[in-house]
Amino acid sequence: MSKVLILYYSSYGHIEEMAHAVAAGVLEAGGSAAIKRVPELVPEEIATQAHFKLDQSAPYARIEELADYDAIILGVPTRFGRLPAQMAAFLDQGSALWVSGALIGKVGSAFACTATQHGGQETTLFSAITNLMHFGMVIAGLPYSFQGQMGLSEIHGLTPYGATTICGADGKRSPSEIELAGAHFQGRHVAQIASRLAAPI
Template identity: 65%
Template sequence: MAKVLVLYYSSYGHIEKMADAIAEGARAAGALVDVKRVPETVPEGIARSAHFKLDQSAPIATVAELEHYDAIVVGTGTRFGRMSSQMAAFLDQAGGLWARGALNGKVGAAFSSSATQHGGQETTLFAIIANLLHFGMTIVGLPYSHQGQMSMTEIVGGAPYGATTVAGGDGSRQPSEIDLAGARHQGKLVAKTAAKLRA
């Protein structure tokens, strides 16, 4: 049975919801799944004044535990077309794992959110994927077998590179059912791919 880690950073809860949906999909495909988040680097007073969602139930991950998973799905909101500094700071500490090749051949995947439809979701996904490729991981995206991402009747997230959602400029838009379905679909594909590579 494949072990999957859904590793995320979420300021306002949008990526937290997407992480839970990815985990749901991976569990439906038979994987053992942990959902963990990276440490917050913003001082608590500033985070509270900016209305960050600080009551997230996922435990804090450590870099050392990454090598104990068959697959790692990394998610973060977009910061000016790139990954958040919190996620970057966490991954930057994984040099020892890279040097040992500890993640070579494992499955990697990415998911993201942005304030607007064209706010950098895809470049953020590529930033995450580039990191995972440097770790030697095999990438699983969100193929068009999730046809919801092709909808023209409503605003939807999703890209061939990973599940996404659009939060709105004020953060008021929550992940839609199509967005969450895309996340579950990607989680399922990650789990199935990891199981095949373990065989």
């Protein structure tokens, strides 16, 4: 059984919802899924005024525990086409993991959220993936065997680099059924790869 960490940051709950879909895919593949988040850096008063979703059930992760998992799937909203500061600050604490090579050969993946279709979905994913590659991880995306990303009948996120959702300029759009299906598929895909890599030769 592969142990998968879904590590996310979510201001308004869109990435949180996607994280649960990813975890469901991991479980379907026979893996174990831990959903954790990185700490908020915005002062509580300001976050409250901005209507951040502060009542999320996922516990905060500790950087050293990343080494305990066979795969790590990052969930991030975009910030000007890149990682949000909260996730970047958390990963910046990983020097000991990098020096020791604790994550080398493990599976890394990412999913994301933007306000618009062209608001930086792919650059945000690559921003996350770059960090994982520096740790020596094996990268998995959302392959085209997930046929949902091929359709044009509705507006949706989804890329071959990872599942994505579009929240709308006002943040009121929730992840769609097809976007959640993509996240579920990605979780299952990562867990399957992690199991194969962990299997004795």
